[in-house]
Amino acid sequence: METKVSFIMIFLISTSTAVLLLDDNYVFSLSANNVTISHELNKITTNSLNFSDPVYQAYSGTFIGTKNLSSGPPVISQDHAIEKAVMKNVGNVTNNMTFINTHLSDGTIQSAANGTITSEDGQSINWISSDIGIINDQGELFHGIVQFEITNSSNFSFLSNATGLDKQTPDIKRTIWLIEK
Template sequence: MYSTLFLFIVSLFGASMLLSNFEHTLGQTTTGESTNPSLYNLVTNSLNLTEPVYQAYSATFVGSKNLSSGSPLITEDYAIEKAVMKNVGNVTNNMTFINTHLPDGTIQSTSRGTITSEDGHNIGWISSDIGIINDQGELFHGIIQYEVTNSSTFSFLSNMTGIDKQTPEIKRTIWLIEK
């Protein structure tokens, strides 16, 4: 009986030492403190695709201006979107796009704009997108950077980064990248 108990205690001690060495290898102690850099405790940004911060429901094309005299075609396009924004409600997004139309049919776009809430508060933004326009509509993906703002309405967006997607079926949708 004592030999079985002794063997059990030695096994338990050995397992505990093995676990302790394994946790040390991962850069963690048993208290969760970091002892060395490791991929296992790397803090990363996250994106919750189930909760967009912005969802457009209508868009109006305002106009276009040709900026190039040759190939590739470069245009400056203007549009206004109506959207719903999380924590804000209905907003209007005035947008200007500088579009470079590439020979393969894709469009590289840099844009800027201002989102205005119904109570008159606003926030500026810039973005970079790539996409196509075809018979079905527009398909774009990109990244958006919100300006620093003192607006209480848009404070949650101050200096935040997001990604956007626009398809023929679903107007522009934006998700924030959590810092």
């Protein structure tokens, strides 16, 4: 039986451009103007990403707690948080999140997260993400990619199996933009 090993690498080329290599056949790049997804390195498709029109905008967050999973190096922690946000086409939502953070020696944090976004009427959608960032005196600065799971929820049907990009800065709470298909 042949086993294929996939890898994910993120290169921050500048503050406005990042490249994500998913494996030897897939590439994803982000710049301030567009998103490029290549299903094969020699075939490029440009998709829309409207930075002025996020699908999710957090307005408050509560840190619930942390647990060390390793003493390192690198130190690995599990963090729990809840955000209150506004979601396009849904309204007010609550996002219950769990992060597994790998704290690297240069101060960078690689994060794998999952969570559930729930609307006021109890409908929900699950998601997973992969982020990279730092925490410093000014706060948190993270960038990543979010994959929404398939859902039967009527409120969240527009997100079923959708992919988005997320950003969190000290000045702006978590924001998610969808990559248009």
